[in-house]
Amino acid sequence: INFTVMVVGESGSGRSTFINTLCGQQVVDTSTSILLPTDTSTEIDLQLREETVELEDDEGVKIQLNIIDTPGLGLSLDNTSSFEIISDYIRHQYDEILLEESRVRRNPRFKDGRVHVCIYLIQPTGHGLKEMDVEFIRQLGTLVNIIPVICKADSLTREELRTNKKLIQEDINRFNLPIYDFPFDEDEISQEDYETNMYLRSLIPLSMIGSNDVFEDSETKTMIRGRKYNWGTIDVEDTNFSDFVILRNTLLISHLHDLKEYTHEILYENYRTEALSG
Amino acid sequence: INFTVMVVGESGSGRSTFINTLCGQQVVDTSTSILLPTDTSTEIDLQLREETVELEDDEGVKIQLNIIDTPGLGLSLDNTSSFEIISDYIRHQYDEILLEESRVRRNPRFKDGRVHVCIYLIQPTGHGLKEMDVEFIRQLGTLVNIIPVICKADSLTREELRTNKKLIQEDINRFNLPIYDFPFDEDEISQEDYETNMYLRSLIPLSMIGSNDVFEDSETKTMIRGRKYNWGTIDVEDTNFSDFVILRNTLLISHLHDLKEYTHEILYENYRTEALSG
Ligand SMILES: Nc1nc2c(ncn2[C@@H]2O[C@H](COP(=O)(O)OP(=O)(O)O)[C@@H](O)[C@H]2O)c(=O)[nH]1
Numbered sequence: 001i002n003f004t005v006m007v008v009g010e011s012g013s014g015r016s017t018f019i020n021t022l023c024g025q026q027v028v029d030t031s032t033s034i035l036l037p038t039d040t041s042t043e044i045d046l047q048l049r050e051e052t053v054e055l056e057d058d059e060g061v062k063i064q065l066n067i068i069d070t071p072g073l074g075l076s077l078d079n080t081s082s083f084e085i086i087s088d089y090i091r092h093q094y095d096e097i098l099l100e101e102s103r104v105r106r107n108p109r110f111k112d113g114r115v116h117v118c119i120y121l122i123q124p125t126g127h128g129l130k131e132m133d134v135e136f137i138r139q140l141g142t143l144v145n146i147i148p149v150i151c152k153a154d155s156l157t158r159e160e161l162r163t164n165k166k167l168i169q170e171d172i173n174r175f176n177l178p179i180y181d182f183p184f185d186e187d188e189i190s191q192e193d194y195e196t197n198m199y200l201r202s203l204i205p206l207s208m209i210g211s212n213d214v215f216e217d218s219e220t221k222t223m224i225r226g227r228k229y230n231w232g233t234i235d236v237e238d239t240n241f242s243d244f245v246i247l248r249n250t251l252l253i254s255h256l257h258d259l260k261e262y263t264h265e266i267l268y269e270n271y272r273t274e275a276l277s278g
Numbered sequence: 279i280n281f282t283v284m285v286v287g288e289s290g291s292g293r294s295t296f297i298n299t300l301c302g303q304q305v306v307d308t309s310t311s312i313l314l315p316t317d318t319s320t321e322i323d324l325q326l327r328e329e330t331v332e333l334e335d336d337e338g339v340k341i342q343l344n345i346i347d348t349p350g351l352g353l354s355l356d357n358t359s360s361f362e363i364i365s366d367y368i369r370h371q372y373d374e375i376l377l378e379e380s381r382v383r384r385n386p387r388f389k390d391g392r393v394h395v396c397i398y399l400i401q402p403t404g405h406g407l408k409e410m411d412v413e414f415i416r417q418l419g420t421l422v423n424i425i426p427v428i429c430k431a432d433s434l435t436r437e438e439l440r441t442n443k444k445l446i447q448e449d450i451n452r453f454n455l456p457i458y459d460f461p462f463d464e465d466e467i468s469q470e471d472y473e474t475n476m477y478l479r480s481l482i483p484l485s486m487i488g489s490n491d492v493f494e495d496s497e498t499k500t501m502i503r504g505r506k507y508n509w510g511t512i513d514v515e516d517t518n519f520s521d522f523v524i525l526r527n528t529l530l531i532s533h534l535h536d537l538k539e540y541t542h543e544i545l546y547e548n549y550r551t552e553a554l555s556g
């Protein structure tokens with residue numbers, strides 16, 4: 001199965017770590033320090049980076065996961081041009097499909113590069129969304145499925161996480177932001193899936209704690225992926241601490257097909273209609 | 279004693295919490311959610327906010343602490359004009375002194391509003407300084423004493439804190455940034471003060487953990503200001519966890535006079551020379 005995930009987040013928000021945590025392996029090197037040019041008057045352009053990982057789910061199904069991430073985002077003083085780079089990439093994938101659709105002789109080796117979901121990392125500021133967040137979701141939510149995620153959720157107490165989720169939800173509603181809210185067909189959905197989707201909606205924005213370190217937990221004596229602080233240890237797979245496990249299951253198991261289907265049948269079709277009608 | 283501290287940090291970096299933690303009391307309300315206007319095409323301007331707190335040190339000396347902070351910084355997509363607002367404020371205080379100096383009849387109620395130190399909060403990104411940080415310190419380091427501080431240091435493991443400090447120190451050196459590095463007169467300093475200043479230099483950027491919550495620590499049964507996580511509790515005054523206590527002592531006790539003196543005898547004098555010869 002081919003699945004393309006874009007991860008958008010400011011430099012230092014834990015994007016690379018999220019990718020490694022999601023895949024359970026070192027996919028991206030997080031130790032590279034992004035050197036600012038000594039002449040900081042030059043504009044630092046956002047660069048898209050792509051990695052491919054082969055994952056196998058618990059039923060032996062192979063998933064070819066294509067990950068696009070955004071090193072350099074947020075580093076410059078003026079970030080207004082960053083979205084265009086991301087938007088252009090997504091549109092370009094749709095244009096490629098349009099082109100391929102209209103060919104008389106199909107290209108047998110054509111690769112569908114459409115982005116099926118965009119994980120948008122939000123800083124745990126305690127004040128809801130920033131202008132950059134609102135603008136990004138507004139401009140790109142109609143092109144790609146956006147799932148908002150609070151990064152570094154371990155810097156929030158239980159109370160603060162509740163507050164952050166509430167403020168962000170209020171902003172999403174106030175600005176009518178086009179996020180992927182686990183939509184479903186009322187007539188076709190099972191009661192169980194209905195409850196799952198309603199539950200997922202209530203979690204938005206999902207909280208994330210990631211780590212590149214795998215070590216032996218001194219208490220349970222098992223190997224865990226986590227963060228070791230002087231005041232305590234966090235297992236990223238502990239559902240009491242973050243929504244990571246839920247997010248991973250949603251992306252790679254329960255909603256993988258929903259996300260691909262929605263991209264193809266709704267988002268791409270809307271783009272196609274707009275492109276062909278001029 | 280009159281002492282003016284400016285705290286510069288992006289919205290959500292813990293600036294208000296830092297002020298409350300430094301003063302040991304609720305000076306700023308951190309629960310106010312900064313509402314973005316529904317039309318996000320308007321530029322969100324940084325606004326300077328001033329609070330005054332009367333503190334008493336352990337010898338009964340009263341300090342009138344004037345705090346200027348920067349709500350709204352970092353909220354808009356383009357932050358290039360933010361520094362001008364801060365720079366103008368600092369210069370204006372110097373202009374007021376220049377004006378007062380040249381008056382024939384002194385104003386007996388003249389208030390010296392010069393900023394004696396600027397605490398600059400840096401995000402714990404793991405990648406050193408952003409362009410915004412470099413530009414800010416470059417443009418303002420010659421006008422005010424800047425002490426760089428890593429905020430939310432509780433989101434860093436011991437290893438990550440070491441890495442962050444190292445990368446930031448490298449950036450400070452690479453870009454020759456004019457930070458306040460605890461300067462002293464070689465001929466006039468005592469061995470003890472020399473060692474203190476060299477030690478403080480080695481700590482830059484100082485790490486900070488702040489909190490608005492004071493509660494009873496379940497282990498020690500004493501009241502502490504701290505952060506309670508599901509995986510552990512942090513006492514902000516624990517010197518193993520952050521440099522907060524050192525920072526507070528430096529600002530309010532050991533280096534208060536150094537900072538005022540340096541502002542008046544070096545920074546103001548440089549400004550004055552440039553203004554009068556320009
Ligand atoms: N506290 C905390 N730190 C994290 C988390 N994920 C990553 N980090 C740290 O944040 C820093 C930047 O992470 P990185 O993945 O390189 O961010 P990127 O620049 O967005 O790719 C590193 O020091 C990471 O170890 C997290 O969930 N919580």
Ligand SMILES: Nc1nc2c(ncn2[C@@H]2O[C@H](COP(=O)(O)OP(=O)(O)O)[C@@H](O)[C@H]2O)c(=O)[nH]1
Binds near residue numbers: 124125295309
């Ligand atoms: N993890 C962590 N969170 C903090 C710290 N200081 C403040 N916060 C939290 O960060 C959020 C924003 O803090 P606030 O002081 O309002 O930031 P400001 O917008 O810069 O004034 C609030 O939820 C605070 O509780 C800290 O040292 N560590």
